[in-house]
Amino acid sequence: MNYKFIDLFAGIGGFRQGFEALGCECLFSSEIDIHARQMYCENFGELPLGDITQIDENQISNHDILLAGFPCQPFSIAGEKKGFEDTRGTLFFDIARILKAKEPKVVVLENVKHFKNHDGGKTLRVILDTLNELGYATNWEVLNAKDFGVPQNRERTIIVGSLNGVKFDFNKLEKKSPVRIVDILEKDGKFDYLEEGEYTLIENPKRQPSGLIFCGYRNKNIRTKGTRENTQHLSRVHKQPNRIYDANGTHPTIASQESAGRYFIYHEGRVRKLTMMECFRLMGFGDDFKLIGSKANLYNRIGNSIVVPMVEAIAKEIKVQILNAQNKKEFIP
Template sequence: MTYKFIDLFAGIGGFRLGFEKVGFQCVFSSEIDAHAREIYFDNFGELPFGDIREISIKTIPNFDILLAGFPCQPFSIAGEKKGFNDIRGTLFFDIAKILEYHQPKVVVLENVKHFKNHDHGKTLNTILITLNKLGYTTNWALLNAIDFGVPQNRERTIIIGYLGDIEFDFNKLKKVNHKKLKDVLEDNSEEFEYLKENEYTLIENPKQQMSGLIFAGYRNKNIRVNGTRPDTQHLSRVHKQPNRIYSSQGSHPTLSSQESAGRYYLLHNGKVRKLTLKECYRLMGFSDDFKLIGSKGKLYNRVGNSIVIPMVEEIAKQVKEQLFNKDYALQYSLKPKQMSLLDLALLCSY
């Protein structure tokens, strides 16, 4: 049986690629950014619907899974009421309306690392409570792309809900040994942009951090004076991410959706250069035959706003194994239980 999904806040299709690799079928997509929609069409032959707020819910085909890398909006009245009243006016409200009407078996949501702390945790709790009220058993985790075969230290909050009494077990996700940045670099390219030796400073004996990063040096940009403490002015060069240089023997920090100039510098084979656009897409798990159209600035924005495909693929494998497997359901479905003191405390805090 082929299970179907819809791809909301679809971007350039990272979620879709991961789930399609496992055999799931996309039947509907939505994305508001015009450039992202162009790329999506060129690669999938399908133009996503635009603004999610203008979707006629009844026209969405039947589906089994809802995927959404939704924006984190302020939940202005979160904590005063519960359920739909807490999310009205946010884009998550549109997701919840679709879930209420279609009642798919599974929902998979993705957001940035610090989403779990947004509004002191109230936003995450509001979403979990809303999903629970819609009949979904939920679980969430903070996952790092570096554990799924790409040399990028990129942490994301993942929420998974099942319409029933099975709780998704994130511990069953299969993780792999960390790759190094050098493993995804191009051998040669006309796009290589090298820095001159007087444009950067390398540090002696750089050490690998717990995250896998090896900070190797910094660009010799102007020192910022305003707002710095005495004797720390030189650190202003290091504090700005676009000035930092990382060794290809380690991993790479999170690609940013705000970095339209693609100022990602690495030390490789004794020289310092920028990552190429193709290398950035490789860091997200995109294949070299993925079609890229538009200006470089927009393409850097798109890749920084996407999701790591190998991580999604592993999530999709476990969604299939855990939530669409009758034998698994019989063994691992949750037994009825009384509300825990922690659950009660969370509800009382609203």
């Protein structure tokens, strides 16, 4: 069946790619950032509407699935459990008011790994309580992109809610065998290599449980201010943009704050920067995905996005476990 979805906080459309790949159809999208909106339009032929707080829920078409990778904000609750009304003034409230008005069968929310600890656990609790109050059975899990066929250690909290009482079973998601950075590298092209002398390789690098192989660091100026004696060298080793990873392992998280794209890998005896296309491949975007705008904007957008094959795995199970389930009649009409 051709299920309909809406794409809130749409970014460059990571969620949309994954659900469209499973044959679902997007009816509405919203995104406030102009560069993301333009890139979305370039790729999906539709300019998302802007600020969700300014959009009347009754203007949105009825849909089966609401998707949202929304920014994390604390709720200012005095202590009394008021649920839905308590979320007013946050971007989650805009999700909740659309759920209330439109009653989609499924809601999928995405957030950072440590979402469960945000504001001492209150944020997640209020969100789950509000979804329950709106009639959704909920479950949540932290998923890692590296389990879904991309060589990136990227952990994200996923919440799935269903109106028919099904608690989404994350254990049934189809996992893929591990891939290495080397498997997604461009074969030829003009690569940005570091000169010998610009980096130091460590002896006996070890594969970490995450799959990362930290193997060296760039010889940047050492920040000595505020560091303890004899530990100065660690400041350059531990500063993420200075770290070099072996291409036979997994890549660390592509971060939205890293607008210079300082991702360095050790491959075939040399150290080079990942290309922009390789960064998009680490997020599971196809090579035909159109990239527009400045490099800084692109690095920011890709770091903010969601890993497409992980979304596809979720979409597939949502269809099986919730939407195609026998007890469809239990859905609120």
